[in-house]
Amino acid sequence: MSEVTEFLTVYSKDIKKAINENLSSIVPNELQEASIYLTDAGGKMIRPVLTLLVTEGVEGDKEGSLKSAASIELIHTFSLIHDDIMDDDDVRRGVPAVHKVWGDGLAILSGDTLFSKAFELIINSEKDPIQNNKSLATVADACVQICEGQALDISFEGRYDVTEEEYLEMIFKKTGALIAAATKVGAIMGGASDDVSEAMYEYGKLIGLAFQIQDDYLDVISDEESLGKPIGSDIAKGKMTLMAVKALNEADEKDSETLLKILKNDNSSKEDIDVAIEIYEKYGSIQYAHDIALANVNQAKELLDILPETEAKHKLSLVAEYVLERHT
Amino acid sequence: MSEVTEFLTVYSKDIKKAINENLSSIVPNELQEASIYLTDAGGKMIRPVLTLLVTEGVEGDKEGSLKSAASIELIHTFSLIHDDIMDDDDVRRGVPAVHKVWGDGLAILSGDTLFSKAFELIINSEKDPIQNNKSLATVADACVQICEGQALDISFEGRYDVTEEEYLEMIFKKTGALIAAATKVGAIMGGASDDVSEAMYEYGKLIGLAFQIQDDYLDVISDEESLGKPIGSDIAKGKMTLMAVKALNEADEKDSETLLKILKNDNSSKEDIDVAIEIYEKYGSIQYAHDIALANVNQAKELLDILPETEAKHKLSLVAEYVLERHT
Numbered sequence: 001m002s003e004v005t006e007f008l009t010v011y012s013k014d015i016k017k018a019i020n021e022n023l024s025s026i027v028p029n030e031l032q033e034a035s036i037y038l039t040d041a042g043g044k045m046i047r048p049v050l051t052l053l054v055t056e057g058v059e060g061d062k063e064g065s066l067k068s069a070a071s072i073e074l075i076h077t078f079s080l081i082h083d084d085i086m087d088d089d090d091v092r093r094g095v096p097a098v099h100k101v102w103g104d105g106l107a108i109l110s111g112d113t114l115f116s117k118a119f120e121l122i123i124n125s126e127k128d129p130i131q132n133n134k135s136l137a138t139v140a141d142a143c144v145q146i147c148e149g150q151a152l153d154i155s156f157e158g159r160y161d162v163t164e165e166e167y168l169e170m171i172f173k174k175t176g177a178l179i180a181a182a183t184k185v186g187a188i189m190g191g192a193s194d195d196v197s198e199a200m201y202e203y204g205k206l207i208g209l210a211f212q213i214q215d216d217y218l219d220v221i222s223d224e225e226s227l228g229k230p231i232g233s234d235i236a237k238g239k240m241t242l243m244a245v246k247a248l249n250e251a252d253e254k255d256s257e258t259l260l261k262i263l264k265n266d267n268s269s270k271e272d273i274d275v276a277i278e279i280y281e282k283y284g285s286i287q288y289a290h291d292i293a294l295a296n297v298n299q300a301k302e303l304l305d306i307l308p309e310t311e312a313k314h315k316l317s318l319v320a321e322y323v324l325e326r327h328t
Numbered sequence: 329m330s331e332v333t334e335f336l337t338v339y340s341k342d343i344k345k346a347i348n349e350n351l352s353s354i355v356p357n358e359l360q361e362a363s364i365y366l367t368d369a370g371g372k373m374i375r376p377v378l379t380l381l382v383t384e385g386v387e388g389d390k391e392g393s394l395k396s397a398a399s400i401e402l403i404h405t406f407s408l409i410h411d412d413i414m415d416d417d418d419v420r421r422g423v424p425a426v427h428k429v430w431g432d433g434l435a436i437l438s439g440d441t442l443f444s445k446a447f448e449l450i451i452n453s454e455k456d457p458i459q460n461n462k463s464l465a466t467v468a469d470a471c472v473q474i475c476e477g478q479a480l481d482i483s484f485e486g487r488y489d490v491t492e493e494e495y496l497e498m499i500f501k502k503t504g505a506l507i508a509a510a511t512k513v514g515a516i517m518g519g520a521s522d523d524v525s526e527a528m529y530e531y532g533k534l535i536g537l538a539f540q541i542q543d544d545y546l547d548v549i550s551d552e553e554s555l556g557k558p559i560g561s562d563i564a565k566g567k568m569t570l571m572a573v574k575a576l577n578e579a580d581e582k583d584s585e586t587l588l589k590i591l592k593n594d595n596s597s598k599e600d601i602d603v604a605i606e607i608y609e610k611y612g613s614i615q616y617a618h619d620i621a622l623a624n625v626n627q628a629k630e631l632l633d634i635l636p637e638t639e640a641k642h643k644l645s646l647v648a649e650y651v652l653e654r655h656t
Contacts, residue, residue, distance in 0.1 A: 026472070031479035082440060086433035105414035105482060108436060109475050112410060112443070116471035119447055123465045129457035136464060137451045143444035144354070147437050151359040154433060 004322040005044075007315055011052055012045035018070040022117055034102045034110035035117075038077050041093040047179055048073040050319060051186035054200050056312035057304075060190020067121045068135055068189050072182045074118035075139065079146050079178075081111040086150070115143070127189060134197075135185045142181035149174030160248060160260055162240045168209070176208030199306045203316070206300035211323045213293040216241035220277050220286060232273035238263040242292065243285040250283040297324055332650040333372075335643055339380055340373035346398040350445055362430045362438035363445075366405050369421040375507055376401040378647065379514035382528050384640035385632075388518020395449045396463055396517050400510045402446035403467065407474050407506075409439040414478070443471070455517060463513045466529075470509035477501030488576060488588055490568045496537070504536030527634045531644070534628035539651045541621040544569035548605050548614060560601035566591040570620065571613040578611040625652055 001009075019039050026032035048069035055065040083089070084097040085107055091097060099107035122135050152170040156162050183204030187197040218227060219234045220243065234241050247259055262268050262276045280286050300320045307313045329337075347367050354360035376397035383393040411417070412425040413435055419425060427435035450463050480498040484490050511532030515525040546555060547562045548571065562569050572591065576584055587607045590600045608614050628648045635641045 027476050028479055028483050030483060031476060082436050086436060104432070106479065108410050108414060109479050109482075111440075113472060113475040113479075115440070115443055116468055116475060119464065119468040120472065123461060123468055129461045133451060133457045133460055136447065140444055140447040140451055144441060144448065147441040147444060148355050148359060151356055151434065151437050151441075154437075155356050155358060 002322070002325075004315075004318050008044050008046065008049055011049040014066055015045055015048045015052075015070050015073060018066050018121075019073060022067075022070060022074075022121055023114075026113060026117075030102065030106060031110060031113060034098055034106050035113050037095075037098060037101070037110075038080060038093060039073070041095045043073075043077075043093055045073055046319070047076055047182040050179065050204065050316070051182045051189075053312045053316050053319070054183045054186030054203075055190035057307045057310060057316055058187050058190040058192040058196055058200075059308060059310065060186075060192070064125070064127060065186055065189040067125045068185050069182075071118040071121040071139065072178065072185065074114045074121065075143060075146070076178060078111040078114040078118065079150070081107055081114070083150060086154070122185075125189065131188055131191070134188045138181045138184050138188065138201075142177040145173040145177035149177065156240050159240075160263060162245055164242070164245050164249070167240060167242060167245045171212040172205065172209060175212040176205045179208035179211070180204035196306055199303045203300045203303040203320075206296040206303070207320050207323050210293040210296035210300070210320075213242050213289050213296070214324055216243060217286065217289045217293060220280060221290075232277060235262060235273050235276045236268050238266070242289045243280045246285040246288050247280050247283050250285070251279060255279050255282065293324060297321060330650070330653075332643075332646050336372050336374065336377050339377040342394055343373055343376045343380075343398050343401060346394050346449075347401060350395075350398060350402075350449055351442075354441060354445075358430065358434060359438060359441060362426055362434050363441050365423075365426060365429070365438075366408060366421060367401070369423045371401075371405075371421055373401055374647070375404055375510040378507065378532065378644070379510045379517075381640045381644050381647070382511045382514030383518035385635045385638060385644055386515050386518040386520040386524055386528075387636060387638065388514075388520070392453070392455060393514055393517040395453045396513050397510075399446040399449040399467065400506065400513065402442045402449065403471060403474070404506060406439040406442040406446065407478070409435055409442070411478060414482070450513075453517065459516055459519070462516045462525075466509045466512050466516065470505045473501040473505035477503070477505065484568050487568075488591060490573055492570070492573050492577070495568060495570060495573045499540040500533065500537060503540040504533045507536035507539070508532035524634055527631045531628045531631040531648075534624040534631070535648050535651050538621040538624035538628070538648075541570050541617050541624070542652055544571060545614065545617045545621060548608060549618075560605060563590065563601050563604045564596050566594070570617045571608045574613040574616050575608050575611050578613070579607060583607050583610065621652060625649060 016039060020036065023032060023036045026035055051065055051069035051072055052062050056062050080092060081098045084092055085099045085104055089097055090100055098110060118139070119136065122132060122139060125132055149170055153174055156170065180201045181204070184197050184201040187200040192200070216234060220232055222231065224231055244263065248256055251259060259276055259279045262272045265272065297320045301317050304313055304316055344367060348364065351360060351364045354363055379393055379397035379400055380390050384390050408420060409426045412420055413427045413432055417425055418428055426438060446467070447464065450460060450467060453460055477498055481502055484498065508529045509532070512525050512529040515528040520528070544562060548560055550559065552559055575587055579587060587604055590596050590604045593600065625648045629645050632641055632644055
């Protein structure tokens with residue numbers, strides 16, 4: 001177990017406990033079970049752990065951020081439940097998705113319940129009302145962005161002229177915004193200044209972007225065993241990634257047409273996928289994606305300079321690096 | 329036009345404007361359109377108007393409550409959109425339901441977006457952070473209860489042993505909780521004391537319960553033309569109402585069996601429905617429902633005694649009575 005997975009395990013215990021306490025009053029039983037199910041199924045809890053680490057990093061009291069951290073995880077879980085309905089995904093965290101177990105109706109409701117409970121948690125944070133309000137504003141903004149990001153992602157389906165800017169906006173909203181909120185809330189609840197809170201927001205945003213780009217990158221560069229799914233599944237699904245956007249933009253007419261044909265084909269063979277990856281390579285798309293992810297992580301680490309030297313700062317730096325290490 | 333519908337029309341204009349302003353920044357366009365659609369389609373906006381009236385009733389500044397009032401309406405709209413998906417209802421406010429126009433995915437998302445925007449609105453209320461926090465706590469609680477109420481309602485399907493207590497809990501959560509939150513938030517934002525805020529919460533809760541019970545009552549007592557749907561549609565659908573619960577509880581074995589058979593039958597004839605209504609009448613269920621709705625309204629009006637004599641207090645009294653007047 002790496003140092004990161006070790007402290008993720010340790011910190012996530014308290015968060016899980018806070019979540020379970022918060023959700024234990026939900027009635028009827030079925031709604032409670034559906035709401036608590038994905039938290040019980042596991043998950044690394046990177047977002048809420050980041051909240052706690054940033055609170056420690058600004059020399060605040062970690063205990064005082066526990067409810068806010070739990071809140072961030074509930075928002076994340078809510079969005080997973082609703083996304084799985086929209087995308088009709090069957091499996092989440094190694095178990096059947098909520099809507100597959102309880103049906104769409106109760107899945108929608110359990111997402112809504114988690115959303116409501118998330119706000120309750122921050123409101124009841126026993127913190128100064130000004131800190132609470134700042135945290136709530138940060139989280140509510142992130143929630144709007146998550147919805148917009150998912151809507152943008154849906155709107156990209158069947159569109160192959162997505163620009164790099166549009167793509168980055170989508171992944172920022174869909175993935176980066178909540179991680180940025182997680183780290184900013186950690187700063188706010190830890191009593192940090194606005195400057196430090198903003199720096200922590202940027203740190204979260206950058207590792208969120210790196211996280212998503214790395215996901216795209218691993219899909220073509222990893223091996224099937226460590227990825228847990230076939231190589232090039234994004235290509236097979238015709239999903240826009242930074243690499244696809246870049247290659248479609250840079251390739252000559254012939255390569256561009258070939259790539260488009262593969263992306264549009266619902267039944268691409270392994271050979272087709274290899275051809276697409278070759279085109280990515282030819283135009284430097286894979287290296288480009290990796291470079292951007294790496295640059296984001298390095299920039300994120302630099303932002304940590306604003307923090308005093310603590311064990312938490314060291315851990316925040318490790319989390320930034322961990323984003324690039326996964327499955328490789 | 330009655331006095332009530334007249335001031336509902338006047339007050340709702342500002343609320344609609346505040347909502348449109350708040351939703352105008354949503355991207356992409358499709359998400360914005362789906363999110364704003366039901367507000368454009370109409371709706372009496374009783375809930376947010378109550379918020380404004382209570383603020384005036386506690387001699388607060390109505391303008392300062394506008395964002396909170398808009399927030400309450402957004403929560404209501406969010407719950408309508410998601411409920412229509414769950415119940416697969418086709419029409420809402422005289423237009424096709426959101427999920428019928430944009431599909432389930434975008435309907436789920438637009439509900440989630442309205443939910444997020446609702447919290448944003450209160451957070452940005454430019455009020456004292458303590459007032460904001462109290463309002464947010466009230467609204468977040470109501471949101472949890474709305475979800476629980478809908479889950480309870482779903483769990484009642486196919487159950488004919490629902491107790492009066494269970495039924496009242498369900499309609500309080502599904503309908504009463506948000507109206508109670510609307511009136512309490514109006515008090516909080518108007519700077520009222522905790523005592524007055526609690527009294528306004530009770531006022532809202534009572535008219536919310538009366539509203540739902542009256543809906544059930546009108547379904548059997550009204551005429552088809554003013555109801556806009558066939559008489560006894562709740563009976564045809566086998567839906568639990570206060571009258572059904574009461575009659576099943578009080579009726580002798582024979583009548584109870586007859587009623588159960590009709591409620592369980594998906595193809596009840598007009599004659600069956602008449603028989604069910606006769607059984608309701610025989611055991612005083614219809615009068616019982618009406619008496620409870622009336623008692624709630626009278627109790628709600630008494631709670632207004634805590635307020636100073638103002639035009640708003642008069643209007644709040646009229647709204648309480650209006651709950652019983654609809655469609656009769």
